[in-house]
Amino acid sequence: MTSITLSGLRKSFGATEVLKGVDLQIGAGEFTVILGPSGCGKSTLLRLVAGLENATGGRIRIGERDVSGLEPRDRGCAMVFQNYALYPHMSVAENIAYALRVDRAPRAERRRRAEEIARLVQLDGLLDRKPAELSGGQRQRVAMARAIIRAPRVFLFDEPLSNLDAELRVQMRHEVRRIHEEVGATSIFVTHDQVEAMTLADRLVVMRGGEIQQVGAPAEVYERPQTLYVAKFIGSPSMGTIRGTYCAGARALRLPDGQALCVGDRLPGFADGTDVVAAIRPEALRFAADGQGLRARLRFSEELGSARLHHFEVAGEAVPMVAADRRPLEQGAVAALDAPIADLHFFDPETGTRHPA
């Protein structure tokens, strides 16, 4: 199995710097998901690894080899794209075995291998159909099979599921994971869908503006976001944030409207008067007993089916709350919220880095 190492990887298109020095170590056989907003450089990163684009600076190692100067075909990567562009005039079997045909493998060998891979991706029985006679999910599986047949050392996926409807997406997500477990190739999967990212990844890489913000197991990134950006980006609905000034004596943040948010001993050694951003997951907020907690005004509520999503405002800032008890509240109502100290995350308002680091 094959590890991948990116060091100081840079890419510019003209004057635009798209990747600003990416360092990333991917273990052999690992399923790594790169998550980030549109335009942050995810596809560019993948294309650099595949060799479809030349880096402006930095090195790429696949296994023991530095592949930075190698042609795509010499890198041992197979790529699956969002637009999987099957050959419409060829059967499923011919599409799957296309790479073997290019390598001039005999017809019987091609058929045998296509049948073998088709079983793996559960396309057996469909080998003689044309792509137009398949569902979206089946076409996606042909695209996967076509990549698998090359026995790549590395799989690169660029938003391969985004053309599918919601239900099929979930189903294919499980398929991708199952196939990964059977094939075992080191995989990099790019998406801007955070649920896809959380559920698929062994390791999650959050990118923003051509830079890596955080790398870690999905649960670790969720529970301990290292930057305010990651805190807001991961999780739906997003975390609420409240700005305040640390008051060491009261062990609380003083909010702009004069309220106090208790922080206990969570900010050890912090100087009195330090500006801090506190963040909290909507699921962690509770209704407080009367006369206690933070005063919050309801902007509006949304029904989630299993819960109610209340969009509160605390000291002028948006603080969403997911309430399991679905207690109806009127727009403009004032409620008291309890933000458990253990559930608070703190960040530097200037740099966005986590407190304490």
Ligand SMILES: Nc1ncnc2c1ncn2[C@@H]1O[C@H](COP(=O)(O)OP(=O)(O)OP(=O)(O)O)[C@@H](O)[C@H]1O
């Ligand atoms: N060939 C190119 N020439 C000039 N600029 C480019 C080129 N390819 C990409 N870019 C720019 O580089 C940035 C990153 O593009 P990239 O395709 O890597 O983003 P992405 O993270 O994959 O986004 P999306 O989620 O929308 O696919 C974008 O601002 C894009 O406009």
Ligand SMILES: [Mg+2]
């Ligand atoms: Mg892209």
